[in-house]
Amino acid sequence: MSTVATAHETAAHTHEEIPFLRKYIFSTDHKVIGIQFLFMSLFFLLVGGLLAMAMRWQLAFPANPNAGFEGRPLPGGGLLPETMVAGGVMLPEFYNALVTMHGTIMVFFAIMPLLIGVWANYLIPLQIGAPDMAFPRLNMASFWMAMPAGMMMLASFAVVGGAANAGWTAYAPLSVMPEYSGVHLGQQLWELSLVILGFSSLMGAVNYITTIVNMRAPGMTWFRLPLSTWALFITSILLLLAIPVLAGGLIMQFFDQTIGTGFFKPDDGGQPLLWQHLFWFFGHPEVYILILPAMGFVSDILANGARKPVFGYAAMVWAIVGIGFIGWIVWGHHMFMSGMNPMLGGFFMVTTLMIAVPSAIKTFNWLGTIWGGNIRFHTPFLHAISFVALFVIGGLSGVFVASAPVDIPLHDTYFVVAHIHYVLVGGSLFGIFGAITFWFPKMFGRMMNEPLGKIHWALTFVFFNLTFFPMHMLGSGGMMRRLYDPTQYPHIAQYQDTNIFITYSALLLFASQFIFMFNFFWSLFRGRKASENPWEANSLEWTAPSPPPHGNWGDRKLKVYRGPYEYSAPGASADYLLQTDPAQGVPAPASH
């Protein structure tokens, strides 16, 4: 029964012309959905960056004549309504909205979809040897929930009262009391948008887990999976269990805002601290959701660039599992200053420091992977090795804030902003750039321009560090987060030159991304045609055409003989060995 049905289905798809709408808009093909997420999230990455530029302008040039700072009008401020920018000067309420929306859009609509919506969808079936996801229609629904959620989030800028302005962490009571925040509908749209996006991610997670568990090709055992797939698998489990808690909290916040319940309002017996617990119980696994996939991509790309197996593959797998597991019991480290019992703070400090161990194992193993390798410094490799360096810096600053006593002066300062951007931009975003440049040929059948890619990488690397490294000093010096006008405090006004330096660096960082944008779109149409396996890699996606057809391999039967990292294997004819290559003369490694 099964083979006849499959052949019939494949025939139907090749012989009939699928209408444009079903093929590109309402597609159930995981590759099309992954590309849809790519375009959507790159757009939101741009929007998030624009918001940050506006923030940086205000921080560098606040209008504070009493302290001797004349300020400069916000470029483009004339286009914005008086409720946001009045006479060229940004209003504090709008600054708070910018801070909130920059964080929200970047985390939920740029980085999360870029790591998971794009790559879980695109890579998982291809790397495990499946024709598509377990639930293709659910997959389509997942994208078509995420898109409107993003539109809703953007629309919240246009409503009366403006966009949500209680921070991306939306702490109560500010987030539930419009009489304090001045925002009514904006905050409610924020809550609803994230509930819908959460649902989209949840449906995705169900799909990814089922697919990886059930649909691996013959011979594709668990310990022959590429680390990208492993990372996406563990990330999906984190999503599955964390998002519902956020959804519950958001719904409660929504009820507090709309129908007058009192979950988080002290007047009615509610507890603002309850929101913090609900949010951060989700929020901490969330940050591992934001880094683990990138770690997986980095492993695949470094091995490929160095022409060497990943050092300690099994340890890498267990480190991913360990990070995912321990990540559930550290959330209190976001709440050290909430008044908790210091003993409890001690517990969270210990668990948080423990997470440094599997992260360090991964870091040393990445170094071990490239050590003595015959390195090809292609653009993906440059991004991947930058990930390692910058993630280490972010991790080190994390050790400081993980220590509860040290966090006392550092909490809610720019030190934390430095930390999060080193791991989110230095880590996740560089990982994303690595992934896009690496898998672009597979997705679109064309190579990206290599020189342009290297220039983009170099400029991004330099300007990123110039922008965010000084923030460590600002934070240690006492500059608080979410601060509209740093010059109002003498102890921060002395650092205003640093703030201006950071703003210029940030503007240059933003401008450098246009090189990537140009490269991306130019290569879509004019890039050199890509072969099946332009990077000479081993995993299954490189045995399919570039780009793969619907169903990925047609009627071809796949069988997997080895792991994904057999670069420079003794006895092999080339310095790479496909997972599907039986290669009789080359012994498979002893374990697994």
Added chain:
Amino acid sequence: MTIAAAAMDRGTSSFGVYNVKLGMWVFLLSEVMFFTGLIGTYIILRFANPEQFARPGEVLNVPLTAANTFFLICSSVTMVKAYAEIERGNQQGLKRYLVATALIGMLFVGIQGVEYWKLAHEGFVPVAALYKAVGRHAAEAGEAGAVGAAVLGGPLYGTTFYTMTGFHGAHVTIGVLCLWFTVYQAYRGRYSAQNVAGVEAMGLYWHFVDLVWIILFTIVYLI
């Protein structure tokens, strides 16, 4: 058979559980986390403000809800019977028991709805500003709704009650809609002894909803 199912046939599956069933189990795991968040919130708020919560039976109608719980458990039994019937290939039995499950589900939601209406009339509402719960005993003594009547519990009581039972009720309602869809599919002859996936997944969801209710009933009505 779909591409996915065919692939599963020739692939390496870890648990030997087909896609739809595994997918439903994974989804139910996420639902566990959702209700845990809601129930956890209730427990925290109740321990912090015990004076805002009335004793069992003062405000809520325990006997009626206990009967409702029994009905829901019966519907789980009929659901099991439906699955057993289609495993044996008995289409008539499948349809009969699916319809029974759906009807009992609707009865459950109906009784809940009536309960909500009566409670709201007494002033037991989720909205803090309107909360005036006077309770069943006060009502029996003839003081229901009277201005200045004793207020049993506080706003958090209504808030947490309606949030927890409301979301559960929403899940039951969605389950009932899915059950009717399953009935429709059954009448179209979509299920057989070889093709039980849809019924089994429906059953898993329905049992989960029942299990959550048993926990909720215990925590909210009896403790």
